[in-house]
Amino acid sequence: MRDRLGRWDVKYSPYLYVAPFFVIFGVVGLFPLLYTAYVSLFDWELIDDSPSFIGFGNYVLLMSDPQFWKVLTNTFSIFLLSAIPQVIMAVLLAALLNTRLRFPTGWRIGILMPYVASLVALGIIFANLFGPNFGLVNGIFELLGLDRVDWQANRFASHVAIAIMVNWRWTGYNALIVLAAMQAIPRELHEAAVVDGAGPVRRFFSVTLPLLRPTLIFVIVTATIGGLQIFTEPKLFDAMPGSNNGGSTNQFQTVTLFMYQSAFEREDLGYASAIAWVLFVIIILVALINFLLTRRIASAGEGRR
Amino acid sequence: MSFTAAAALVLAACGGDSGGEQSADGKIELTISTFGEFGYDDLYAEYERLHPNIKITPHTTGQGGPYHETLFTKLGAGSGLDDVTAVEEGHMSDVLAKSSRFNDLAEIGPAGVTPDRWLDWKYEAGRDKDGKLIGYGTDIGPLAMCYRKDLFEAAGLPSDPEGVKKLFESWDSYFAAGDQFVKGSGGTAWFDSASQIFNAMQNQLPTGYFDRQDNLVIESNPGIKKNWDQVTAAVERGQSAGLVAFSNEWNSGFKGSSFATKTCPSWMLGVIEEQAGPEHSGQWAVSGVFPGGGGNWGGSYLTVPTQSEHPKEAAELAAWLTEPEQQIKAFKAKGAFPSQVEALESPEMAEATNEYFGGVRDGELFVEQAHKVGSAQYKGPGDGKIQENAASPALQAVEQGRSPEESWQQLVNGAAQIAR
Numbered sequence: 155m156r157d158r159l160g161r162w163d164v165k166y167s168p169y170l171y172v173a174p175f176f177v178i179f180g181v182v183g184l185f186p187l188l189y190t191a192y193v194s195l196f197d198w199e200l201i202d203d204s205p206s207f208i209g210f211g212n213y214v215l216l217m218s219d220p221q222f223w224k225v226l227t228n229t230f231s232i233f234l235l236s237a238i239p240q241v242i243m244a245v246l247l248a249a250l251l252n253t254r255l256r257f258p259t260g261w262r263i264g265i266l267m268p269y270v271a272s273l274v275a276l277g278i279i280f281a282n283l284f285g286p287n288f289g290l291v292n293g294i295f296e297l298l299g300l301d302r303v304d305w306q307a308n309r310f311a312s313h314v315a316i317a318i319m320v321n322w323r324w325t326g327y328n329a330l331i332v333l334a335a336m337q338a339i340p341r342e343l344h345e346a347a348v349v350d351g352a353g354p355v356r357r358f359f360s361v362t363l364p365l366l367r368p369t370l371i372f373v374i375v376t377a378t379i380g381g382l383q384i385f386t387e388p389k390l391f392d393a394m395p396g397s398n399n400g401g402s403t404n405q406f407q408t409v410t411l412f413m414y415q416s417a418f419e420r421e422d423l424g425y426a427s428a429i430a431w432v433l434f435v436i437i438i439l440v441a442l443i444n445f446l447l448t449r450r451i452a453s454a455g456e457g458r459r
Numbered sequence: 460m461s462f463t464a465a466a467a468l469v470l471a472a473c474g475g476d477s478g479g480e481q482s483a484d485g486k487i488e489l490t491i492s493t494f495g496e497f498g499y500d501d502l503y504a505e506y507e508r509l510h511p512n513i514k515i516t517p518h519t520t521g522q523g524g525p526y527h528e529t530l531f532t533k534l535g536a537g538s539g540l541d542d543v544t545a546v547e548e549g550h551m552s553d554v555l556a557k558s559s560r561f562n563d564l565a566e567i568g569p570a571g572v573t574p575d576r577w578l579d580w581k582y583e584a585g586r587d588k589d590g591k592l593i594g595y596g597t598d599i600g601p602l603a604m605c606y607r608k609d610l611f612e613a614a615g616l617p618s619d620p621e622g623v624k625k626l627f628e629s630w631d632s633y634f635a636a637g638d639q640f641v642k643g644s645g646g647t648a649w650f651d652s653a654s655q656i657f658n659a660m661q662n663q664l665p666t667g668y669f670d671r672q673d674n675l676v677i678e679s680n681p682g683i684k685k686n687w688d689q690v691t692a693a694v695e696r697g698q699s700a701g702l703v704a705f706s707n708e709w710n711s712g713f714k715g716s717s718f719a720t721k722t723c724p725s726w727m728l729g730v731i732e733e734q735a736g737p738e739h740s741g742q743w744a745v746s747g748v749f750p751g752g753g754g755n756w757g758g759s760y761l762t763v764p765t766q767s768e769h770p771k772e773a774a775e776l777a778a779w780l781t782e783p784e785q786q787i788k789a790f791k792a793k794g795a796f797p798s799q800v801e802a803l804e805s806p807e808m809a810e811a812t813n814e815y816f817g818g819v820r821d822g823e824l825f826v827e828q829a830h831k832v833g834s835a836q837y838k839g840p841g842d843g844k845i846q847e848n849a850a851s852p853a854l855q856a857v858e859q860g861r862s863p864e865e866s867w868q869q870l871v872n873g874a875a876q877i878a879r
Contacts, residue, residue: 200531200532200535201531201534201535201557201560202535278707281707282707285707285708285711286708287701287702287708287711287712287715287717288707288708288711288712288715289708304859306859307859307860393703393706393707393708393855394703394704394705394706394851394852394855395524395705395706396522396524396525397848397852398848399848399852401852402852402853402855402856402858402859402861403852403856403861403869418528418532419844419848420844420876420877421531422879
């Protein structure tokens with residue numbers, strides 16, 4: 155008897171130990187994922203007693219919906235406008251913080267402050283700064299003799315404004331991650347480069363950057379996932395309070411905002427679920443591309459070493 | 460401390476969900492949810508005094524937007540709604556479309572509540588297609604026209620009450636005066652936002668976005684297109700300040716004197732006073748002549764969802780809260796404008812004045828406006844959403860330089876999508 159218990163213990167206990175994760179993942183991760191896929195096959199209103207099965211109807215409709223293609227373009231545009239400058243600035247900031255500064259902790263906390271601030275408060279403040287008529291940014295433009303920009307109406311300008319909001323929040327956070335990686339680079343490598351006669355700029359490009367690659371890939375992948383799901387910034391940027399439109403002609407509506415609008419404003423849960431799944435697939439594709447790039451760059455880096 | 464607070468929250472949440480059970484002392488608990496300011500705070504205590512067997516638990520939400528989003532989610536979930544649930548006029552069409560989930564107040568409500576208590580149009584808008592009474596009317600927002608006396612004078616327009624009557628006589632004269640004003644003032648806008656004007660005109664039409672069979676008639680109803688053409692033409696002639704209502708820029712627009720007229724429901728006077736600030740005191744005036752007759756913007760209804768476990772008691776409370784005496788008390792407390800004939804005739808209304816607007820007898824003025832509102836326009840399911848999420852952005856696009864024809868197509872497509 156005791157023997158058998160012992161055998162069971164060895165056999166099943168490990169599963170019990172890991173079970174909590176899988177149970178929780180199943181309930182809050184896997185089930186919603188699959189249920190969303192199920193709902194997306196129905197014409198399902200928010201208040202609906204008998205949703206009707208329409209197969210891939212929602213997906214077909216979505217592929218021919220000009221609003222979807224517009225918001226997808228917006229999403230990628232805002233993503234590129236935020237991710238690229240963000241990573242470059244994060245690396246430069248990290249390089250600056252890596253030099254010998256007074257009060258290093260103070261500076262590091264300083265660049266993390268935007269990340270701590272409430273996103274909603276930031277959204278409201280930035281929407282005010284970029285107000286077309288009474289905003290501070292246009293006031294400064296006017297002082298400098300530049301033309302006023304309609305940050306709401308102009309599609310590209312609105313993307314820039316939202317990207318600035320995103321960058322303001324995330325650059326410092328990424329800079330700290332890059333800084334940690336920078337400080338892990340062995341001193342000997344730099345010393346060897348100095349002996350070989352390399353200046354600080356040459357050392358940055360030939361020693362620091364190559365060794366940062368794995369960290370940069372991590373930063374880029376997380377920025378991708380976050381960037382494709384931007385929601386709060388465009389929602390609060392809209393002049394119309396509470397609006398989900400992303401501007402008068404959806405000029406800065408993102409895919410997640412469109413999904414939210416479909417679900418809770420138009421109360422079309424089936425359609426919103428279809429959007430959720432398409433976005434899910436897009437993110438997986440982009441992440442896959444990133445993963446393949448990582449492998450190539452990592453192996454290339456090894457070969458050179 | 461924080462634990463007790465959290466526990467209290469959990470308890471409160473449970474109380475809300477249970478929808479009014481018999482509490483330990485044998486009292487019936489009624490829950491009621493409202494948003495913004497209804498002016499009911501003192502009335503609950505009074506009702507509890509009058510009905511010792513009732514305990515009222517009020518839930519208040521600040522903003523109407525999230526309040527109604529939650530309301531429809533709970534309606535869909537089939538639980539969580541309070542015994543008495545307030546619904547704003549703009550969302551009433553969606554509630555009436557789901558009227559099977561609400562009690563017929565004519566059936567379960569107290570017998571003494573008769574239609575003639577309310578203004579006709581207010582009562583009618585609380586009934587569904589089959590005539591079921593879904594909501595008791597609370598407050599209303601009769602429309603008048605607010606205008607800047609000083610800006611009118613500077614632009615060479617008449618500014619006294621008699622003089623402006625001619626300008627506000629009809630929409631034609633209103634837009635004509637707008638041209639004159641824009642020219643005379645050197646380019647200051649005539650009104651704040653195109654959608655504010657368009658919505659007022661839309662609500663004056665005999666048929667709205669839907670006919671009584673719930674068909675979307677936006678393209679076959681010539682009145683809508685005519686209004687559209689008139690408003691967008693005025694925008695192209697520089698009459699609109701292009702400020703989205705209730706946005707930060709709109710608020711700043713009052714201080715910055717960006718426009719000269721404002722469609723003004725009774726509750727807007729307080730908004731103007733707050734946004735324009737003391738430096739503009741006495742410069743604003745309000746006229747009882749409104750282009751195209753009258754209109755209403757805002758006001759609410761009290762409903763009793765079928766989820767309620769004590770529908771009779773809930774209906775009784777709702778009926779009491781909307782009685783004339785209580786409406787006057789709510790008016791005095793928070794300025795909620797009464798919708799009941801008897802309340803409108805009371806001396807309290809006749810005596811009310813507004814110092815910010817040059818001491819005008821605003822109570823009397825808005826009572827008159829309330830009687831000018833035509834019969835209630837039938838609002839099909841999604842009507843309010845089309846107004847807010849299709850018409851307003853399309854008009855904003857025109858203000859941002861898009862062609863009126865292209866934007867009209869945007870409105871038609873958007874409306875079709877909402878009605879789908």
